Amino acid sequence: MGQEIELYYKPWTLFAVMQSLGLLLFISGMIYRFSFYFKGRRKSLYKKPDYLLMLKAIWRYVFLQKQLAQQNILRWFAHISIFYGFIGLLMLSAIAVALETVIPADSSFSRYMLHGQGHNYYKAAGDFFGLIMLLGLLIAFVRRYIVKDSQLYTDSTDSIALIILLTLVITGFLLEAMRISLLPPSPELQYSFIGYNLAVIFRGISGIPSLATALWLFHSALNAALFAYIPHSKFLHIINSPLEIALNVSEERMRGDLYI
Numbered sequence: 001m002g003q004e005i006e007l008y009y010k011p012w013t014l015f016a017v018m019q020s021l022g023l024l025l026f027i028s029g030m031i032y033r034f035s036f037y038f039k040g041r042r043k044s045l046y047k048k049p050d051y052l053l054m055l056k057a058i059w060r061y062v063f064l065q066k067q068l069a070q071q072n073i074l075r076w077f078a079h080i081s082i083f084y085g086f087i088g089l090l091m092l093s094a095i096a097v098a099l100e101t102v103i104p105a106d107s108s109f110s111r112y113m114l115h116g117q118g119h120n121y122y123k124a125a126g127d128f129f130g131l132i133m134l135l136g137l138l139i140a141f142v143r144r145y146i147v148k149d150s151q152l153y154t155d156s157t158d159s160i161a162l163i164i165l166l167t168l169v170i171t172g173f174l175l176e177a178m179r180i181s182l183l184p185p186s187p188e189l190q191y192s193f194i195g196y197n198l199a200v201i202f203r204g205i206s207g208i209p210s211l212a213t214a215l216w217l218f219h220s221a222l223n224a225a226l227f228a229y230i231p232h233s234k235f236l237h238i239i240n241s242p243l244e245i246a247l248n249v250s251e252e253r254m255r256g257d258l259y260i
């Protein structure tokens with residue numbers, strides 16, 4: 001995440017090709033998945049949607065994830081950390097894209113975010129969200145592979161999903177550390193509190209710019225792979241679960257199943 005003066009070469013054309021391919025595979029995978037839902041012959045909605053009830057359920061089961069807290073508090077903590085870490089990074093990316101596209105470069109917001117204190121806060125927020133995501137992912141790993149919690153059934157798609165996310169976060173921090181190692185020391189760099197501390201690994205080593213370019217490509221290829229993989233893995237629940245929760249709660253009094 002982030003908008004930088006380029007300290008190492010970034011092959012943007014290759015980036016665009018990879019991301020477009022990832023997006024294309026994501027869209028076609030989703031169409032394939034959702035086509036099953038429309039094959040059902042029975043009526044799927046029996047009532048007029050109750051939007052207020054739906055919003056309440058989304059708040060309770062998507063934003064607070066109470067159903068997980070009721071099962072196991074560590075599981076809830078791991079999931080909520082991954083969830084909000086990811087959303088935080090996504091929002092920061094959205095701010096970066098907005099600054100590059102729609103927000104005028106001479107506006108005070110742009111100046112604050114690109115050259116003022118806002119830039120430092122932006123960097124600190126990136127490390128903060130990355131860190132909580134890392135924490136959640138590590139707990140998920142321990143519960144699945146070391147403690148082998150009896151509540152969890154792990155298949156290969158879970159492993160791939162966790163490994164992709166963990167690799168994205170770790171390579172992200174390494175990329176940040178490489179960038180910082182290429183800059184002259186300055187107190188402002190400390191806002192990237194993780195990358196700043198990891199930068200000692202790379203400082204003074206030759207060949208860091210080419211290594212950073214390779215890692216940047218790998219990091220963005222992994223992002224495209226994540227997109228392509230969503231429809232075929234348990235990542236699909238990012239999209240499915242909120243929909244199911246909202247629809248179930250609205251239909252529930254007739255069907256008497258999950259939630260409420």
Ligand code: HEM
Nearest residue numbers: 001002089126127130168169172173175176179219220223
């Ligand atoms: C799901 C997708 C992604 C995740 C989870 C992710 C995660 C992270 C994390 C945790 C960091 C370190 C903290 C930070 O600087 O914010 C990071 C840094 C970075 N990411 Fe990503 N990232 C993703 C997608 C991307 C994409 C598509 C690009 C574009 C090439 C990208 C480029 C970078 C760069 C250049 C850095 C270093 C920032 C710096 O030098 O300060 N990331 N990423």
